[in-house]
Amino acid sequence: MHDIILIGFGNVGQSLFKGIQETHEFRVRQIFVRNKDHADLPTSVRVTDNLQALESADLYIVCVTDDAIEEISKNLPFNDRLVVHTSGSSAVSSLKDQTRAGVFYPLQSFSRSKEVNWKEVPLCLETTLESDLTFLKKLGRALSDKxxxxxxxxxxxxxxxxxxxxxxxxxxxxxxxxxxxxHNIPFEVLHPLILETATKIQSMTPYEAQTGPARRNDQKTLNSQLQQVEGTALDKIYKLLTASIASTYEREKL
Amino acid sequence: MHDIILIGFGNVGQSLFKGIQETHEFRVRQIFVRNKDHADLPTSVRVTDNLQALESADLYIVCVTDDAIEEISKNLPFNDRLVVHTSGSSAVSSLKDQTRAGVFYPLQSFSRSKEVNWKEVPLCLETTLESDLTFLKKLGRALSDKxxxxxxxxxxxxxxxxxxxxxxxxxxxxxxxxxxxxHNIPFEVLHPLILETATKIQSMTPYEAQTGPARRNDQKTLNSQLQQVEGTALDKIYKLLTASIASTYEREKL
Incomplete structure (x- = not known):
């Protein structure tokens, strides 16, 4: 059994906690929060608000806001253990002073209201030391297929x-x-088409999936729609995206 | 039992045929095609390549290409029966010479390879005579919930x-x-997020569902990304859509 300590307990931390506790090889040993009055803390795990009181573990997952990653990592009472953050937009180097740093980035939007199906969440992993990647992958695969x-x-x-x-x-x-x-049209009329388009590019490339007047070079429809959007907020966006689609398929027409 | 005649038998016509034959109150009585060598013609229904030989029916559905609607409708040997086309981009008036004209527009992309679940297809109906709408709605509801x-x-x-x-x-x-x-990143990493976004706006408004640096007015991320796209095909699109999102949420920040 591998021990993990969560540093921060927001949406990502709470989702990670549930996911990790359901694996067979990993468990959350301790949770650090700035404020122990935190409403959603589990009773089954030790909680601390003191970084100096962090216990020994195989992995420390820093799941705080991007701005707080650097400060937290600088204040950790060690620098030779594996510490990862969960941010998509922060470099691994934002974990200052940690020689064994890494990233465990779940590419998904987390919200309190919706349970996360970890098996389906793409996990993007990185470690500064090659030797730490194996361990991080082991955790990743225990949670997700991706x-x-x-x-x-x-x-x-x-x-x-x-x-x-x-x-x-x-x-x-x-x-x-x-x-x-x-124009008093219920937006729900478009719901199925929107879902179909998003589904389609999961089994074919967006290049192949493209349809519409810009791809067909259907000038009659394009001109009619350009007239309709003239002077509206959509004007420039329509022109720019139409031109971008047209230039993408220009070669096809030669 | 109401009789329907299909004029044209492409992707839409073939899908409609299957859908109509599965209802209890409607049946396809005859199919018109320009060329009777058409590979996918059903054997259970009479087929003609002669507009003058069209039989009597409650409804004629013209499912030909947009450009051909006008010519077909002008050449029909009657003008007092209910004739509808299935096009999203053609006005009802493109059915020339028909006093009882209408539109039966299924808002879905049809392809030969994928079976259509008619129950889920939004059907957009219109008739020039108010009295014909009831009949068209009856067919619509026999096929779809929408x-x-x-x-x-x-x-x-x-x-x-x-x-x-x-x-x-x-x-x-x-x-x-x-x-x-x-950058050698598998695009499939983004598949779940794309599907989630398309699914999200089916239960909440796109206004509420919006996330990202432009909505948060996160200048640090926006500047970093603007640098990354500078001079690429994405440059103008990034700026324009970011500005459009920002202006949509401007009031929130006041």
């Missing part, structure tokens, strides 16, 4: 890609909903 | 919204995949 070695530079790019594929698409949903609202 | 009355002007806007929510998001998936490819 474990990836991703270094700090790659994780930075992955975060950028996630902003594009997640935050930007959600904003397009918002803009589509605005069009619907303005 | 039936909407959408007029030609609304359908035009719905098509625009669909381009934004479907074609544009798919292109963002493509751009995200490109970032991953450039």
């Amino acid at each position: 474990v990836y070695a991703i270094n700090s530079e790659q994780r930075k790019k992955l975060h950028l890609a996630a902003v594009v594929a997640n935050n930007f698409t959600n904003h397009l949903y918002f803009l589509a909903e605005s069009i619907c609202k303005d | 039936v909407y009355a959408i007029n030609s002007e609304q359908r035009k806007k719905l098509h625009l919204a669909a381009v934004v929510a479907n074609n544009f998001t798919n292109h963002l998936y493509f751009l995200a995949e490109s970032i991953c490819k450039d």
Whole structure:
């Protein structure tokens, strides 16, 4: 049985706690929180609000906000044990003074209201010492079927890609909903299509999955829609994305 | 039992045929195709390649390409029967010379390889005569749980919204995949997040569902990502969508 200590107990910490306690080879030995009045603390595990009182363990998982990672790691009363953070946008080097540092980044949005199915969560792992990766992978595989070695530079790019594929698409949903609202169309009419598109690119490439007037170079529809968006918030976005799709498929037409 | 005649037998026609034959109150009485050598024609139904030989029926569904709707409808040997097309981007008026015209638009992408679950397909209905809508709704409800009355002007806007929510998001998936490819990150790492985002807006509004640095006004992350995309194909798209998200949530910050 391997011992893990959680430093921080927010959404990620609480989800990790449940996930780890369900494995056979790992257990949470102790939890550090700044404030022991924390409402959701488990009774089955020792809790401390004093970094100096951290016990000995195989792994320390720092699941605090990005801004607090550096300060916490500098104040740990050791620097020769395996310490990882869970942040997508912080480099492994933000764990200051720790020679055995690493990252255990679950690429998923965590919320209190929704139970996480760890088996489906992609885990992006990194360690500064090659020798620590084996152990981290063991934990990863005990939790999830999707474990990836991703270094700090790659994780930075992955975060950028996630902003594009997640935050930007959600904003397009918002803009589509605005069009619907303005014309008394229930947005739910579009729900199945939205889900189908997101599902489709899980089994074929987005390049193949692309449909629509910009890909077909259907000038009649494009012109009609350009007229409709003229002067609205969508004007520039429509033009830019249409041009980007058109240039992606330009070669096909030659 | 109500009789329906299908005019055209492409992806939509074939899907409609299967769906209609499974209802209890409707049946396909005849199919018109330009070329009777068509590979996928059913043997159980009469087929003709002559518009003048169309039989009498309660409803004629024109499921041909957008460009052919007008010509077909002009050449029908009657103009007093209910004739509908299935196009999202054509007005009901494209059914020339037909006094009892309508639209039966299934908002779904049809492909030969994938069976359609009609119960889940939103059906957008319109008729020029109010008295015909009841009949069309009856067919709609026999096929699907999601039936909407959408007029030609609304359908035009719905098509625009669909381009934004479907074609544009798919292109963002493509751009995200490109970032991953450039840095040897498997795109599948992002699959669960993409599906989660598309699922989330089915139970909450896209306004509420929005996350990310642009909504949080996290300048540190935004600046870092702007540097990363500088001079790439993503440069303008990143700036424009970030600005659009920021302005959507500006009021919140006041």
